[in-house]
Amino acid sequence: MKILVCITHVPDTTSKIAFSDNNTKFDSTNVQYIIGPYEDYAISKAVDLKSSNNAHVTVLNVGKSESDPSLRRALAIGADEAIRIDADPMDTFFVATQIASHVKGETYDLILMGRESIDFNGGIVHSLVGQMLGIPAFSPVMQLEINDSKVKMTREIEGGKEYLETSLPLIAGCQEPIAEWKIPNMRGIMTARTKPFEVVEAYDSETRSRNKNFELPKEKGGIQLIDPDEVEKLHELLRNEAKVI
Amino acid sequence: MSIIVFLEKEGSNIRNTSLEAISYGSELSKKVNAKVVCVVFGALESSEGEKTGLYGCDKLIHVNDQAFDQAVINVYAHALNDIMNNESGDIFITAQSALADPIAAKIAVLQNASIATNVSELPDLNTEFSVSRSIYSGKAFENLILASPKKIISIKRNAIGLIENQKSASIEISDLKLNPDLIDAEITGTDRTTGMILLPEADIVVSAGRGMKGPENWGMVEELAEELGAAIGCSKPVSDVGWRPHHEHVGQTGIKVAPNLYIAIGISGAIQHLAGVSSSKVIVVINNDPEAPFFKNADYGIVGDAFEVVPKLIEVIRQNK
Ligand SMILES: Cc1cc2nc3c(=O)[nH]c(=O)nc-3n(C[C@H](O)[C@H](O)[C@H](O)COP(=O)(O)OP(=O)(O)OC[C@H]3O[C@@H](n4cnc5c(N)ncnc54)[C@H](O)[C@@H]3O)c2cc1C
Ligand SMILES: Nc1ncnc2c1ncn2[C@@H]1O[C@H](COP(=O)(O)O)[C@@H](O)[C@H]1O
Numbered sequence: 407m408k409i410l411v412c413i414t415h416v417p418d419t420t421s422k423i424a425f426s427d428n429n430t431k432f433d434s435t436n437v438q439y440i441i442g443p444y445e446d447y448a449i450s451k452a453v454d455l456k457s458s459n460n461a462h463v464t465v466l467n468v469g470k471s472e473s474d475p476s477l478r479r480a481l482a483i484g485a486d487e488a489i490r491i492d493a494d495p496m497d498t499f500f501v502a503t504q505i506a507s508h509v510k511g512e513t514y515d516l517i518l519m520g521r522e523s524i525d526f527n528g529g530i531v532h533s534l535v536g537q538m539l540g541i542p543a544f545s546p547v548m549q550l551e552i553n554d555s556k557v558k559m560t561r562e563i564e565g566g567k568e569y570l571e572t573s574l575p576l577i578a579g580c581q582e583p584i585a586e587w588k589i590p591n592m593r594g595i596m597t598a599r600t601k602p603f604e605v606v607e608a609y610d611s612e613t614r615s616r617n618k619n620f621e622l623p624k625e626k627g628g629i630q631l632i633d634p635d636e637v638e639k640l641h642e643l644l645r646n647e648a649k650v651i
Numbered sequence: 652m653s654i655i656v657f658l659e660k661e662g663s664n665i666r667n668t669s670l671e672a673i674s675y676g677s678e679l680s681k682k683v684n685a686k687v688v689c690v691v692f693g694a695l696e697s698s699e700g701e702k703t704g705l706y707g708c709d710k711l712i713h714v715n716d717q718a719f720d721q722a723v724i725n726v727y728a729h730a731l732n733d734i735m736n737n738e739s740g741d742i743f744i745t746a747q748s749a750l751a752d753p754i755a756a757k758i759a760v761l762q763n764a765s766i767a768t769n770v771s772e773l774p775d776l777n778t779e780f781s782v783s784r785s786i787y788s789g790k791a792f793e794n795l796i797l798a799s800p801k802k803i804i805s806i807k808r809n810a811i812g813l814i815e816n817q818k819s820a821s822i823e824i825s826d827l828k829l830n831p832d833l834i835d836a837e838i839t840g841t842d843r844t845t846g847m848i849l850l851p852e853a854d855i856v857v858s859a860g861r862g863m864k865g866p867e868n869w870g871m872v873e874e875l876a877e878e879l880g881a882a883i884g885c886s887k888p889v890s891d892v893g894w895r896p897h898h899e900h901v902g903q904t905g906i907k908v909a910p911n912l913y914i915a916i917g918i919s920g921a922i923q924h925l926a927g928v929s930s931s932k933v934i935v936v937i938n939n940d941p942e943a944p945f946f947k948n949a950d951y952g953i954v955g956d957a958f959e960v961v962p963k964l965i966e967v968i969r970q971n972k
Contacts, residue, residue, distance in 0.1 A: 419926075420922050526786055527784075532753075534757075534766075537728075537757040537760040542725070544724075545753065546749070564852075565849045566896075582897070614765040614799045615796060616795070618779075618781050620794070621791065622791055623789075623790070623791070626934075626948055634953050634960050637963040637967055641964065644951070648933045650854075
């Protein structure tokens with residue numbers, strides 16, 4: 407069984423976000439980068455399937471060389487080979503086209519992604535790739551069971567869950583608790599160095615959107631504290647000042 | 652030209668977030684001079700059609716093949732794509748949801764369109780067509796230019812709110828049938844709490860964290876939510892240990908909410924939690940630690956023991972009903 411895992415290289419969840427150059431560039435000063443947390447679930451699930459389904463796992467990123475540490479980490483966690491498509495992930499359509507173009511030349515049974523990238527928050531690359539290739543795509547997937555080529559899934563929907571059955575090939579956007587998060591061990595880190603790591607040129611593709619600039623959210627105007635013995639005052643403020651109840 | 656708005660239902664009623672999508676389409680239609688064509692599938696309460704006009708729908712297409720009520724994403728996407736072609740739709744609008752976003756993505760591919768999800772305001776048409784969308788999990792916004800002639804937009808809750816536009820929608824019953832060739836998965840069941848207010852729909856969210864000490868203490872959270880007509884949320888550790896279901900967990904890796912009022916009880920306000928609530932209009936924090944970071948990001952706060960403050964708050968609300 408061949409599995410592809412698509413990962414992003416994104417600011418750590420505790421990062422303070424700032425922009426430079428007149429709010430047109432992300433300011434990466436002091437920012438730590440990580441594999442997107444949802445893609446950590448995707449890698450972990452893929453590695454689980456290595457032992458249970460004898461899977462071969464390829465990890466893929468569309469990005470520049472900054473992403474290499476995240477790809478190496480994925481190898482250390484247990485992926486068998488890494489591929490980086492050497493391109494700036496300019497817009498979501500561009501990224502999806504790059505992934506779809508790569509997949510076309512291969513025979514993956516399962517493509518795992520995260521539910522969403524935590525920088526761009528599109529939540530749609532899986533569906534775009536699925537539609538481009540005519541492969542079913544579902545997200546966010548909380549449980550995934552494979553028996554031969556039959557698949558049983560649990561997908562989160564508003565207020566609950568949906569149970570689905572389909573067959574491979576399949577694209578799934580992962581979220582907890584699909585697998586236990588794995589971290590690299592010493593042996594993993596050592597063997598990662600000898601695993602195949604390929605950098606390929608970007609495929610020809612258009613973009614359909616363009617960033618104009620960024621903005622930070624408006625800051626809160628300061629808090630109004632209310633004495634715990636005057637809870638009725640909170641009620642009165644919410645009703646007459648904030649007008650929200 | 653027309654703006655196509657996809658309407659999602661809760662049972663046989665149109666979701667509030669979809670009504671907001673109509674308002675959004677209607678406000679946009681004034682700028683681009685287009686007709687607002689809404690589409691709804693499956694069983695529908697008879698009074699619901701008229702309601703769409705209230706928010707600015709010109710024409711409602713009701714695809715009443717009830718087979719759609721059990722349909723998968725791919726089926727909806729192709730049906731909506733056909734309708735978009737028939738109605739010369741240039742813009743497709745939907746309220747963000749687990750069903751709508753993948754549909755929007757598929758239609759974007761089928762229509763060669765630009766797509767933006769997580770959109771938080773009406774488009775800016777001054778120079779080019781651009782939308783403001785929430786990025787970095789709520790920590791920033793991006794103004795994104797949608798460059799293709801056709802545009803697909805998925806909006807966040809409270810992107811503009813409900814705006815009444817008083818039109819009388821013409822209702823067209825469509826005889827479009829579900830195409831079984833498009834079924835790429837079978838829905839074998841759903842497991843949903845019914846009768847509760849959904850987090851993404853709620854005007855008010857009452858959310859609680861580890862400060863509640865254990866699942867047995869959630870009674871007062873539920874009571875407060877009930878008194879306020881609010882949905883219930885929680886912090887991640889609370890759903891991780893199973894005190895509350897996963898779909899209630901709010902934050903960077905959970906649901907991002909945008910209610911008018913967010914009440915946080917016994918939640919410290921870690922940056923990952925704040926990411927999911929920063930779009931809330933008013934935030935109230937109840938925490939016994941005056942140093943809790945949440946107080947820096949709130950509008951109103953009470954430094955106190957939740958086990959005393961919350962019951963008092965419930966009492967006050969009851970007295971003032
Ligand atoms: C990759 C990653 C992603 C994450 N994503 C999310 C996310 O999406 N959502 C999320 O919520 N977290 C997320 N987290 C976890 C986050 O960092 C915090 O650990 C979490 O939000 C803390 O939850 P809490 O506030 O309930 O618990 P705590 O931090 O333990 O805070 C409990 C609070 O309750 C207060 N308290 C205690 N007793 C009382 C009392 N009697 N009355 C009133 N107050 C009381 C305490 O003062 C304290 O402030 C993520 C973490 C990581 C690493
Ligand atoms: N630049 C990228 N390289 C590889 N995979 C990506 C990239 N961007 C997004 N993805 C994958 O697509 C998923 C959804 O991304 P998004 O639609 O941006 O929220 C992510 O969780 C990743 O698995």
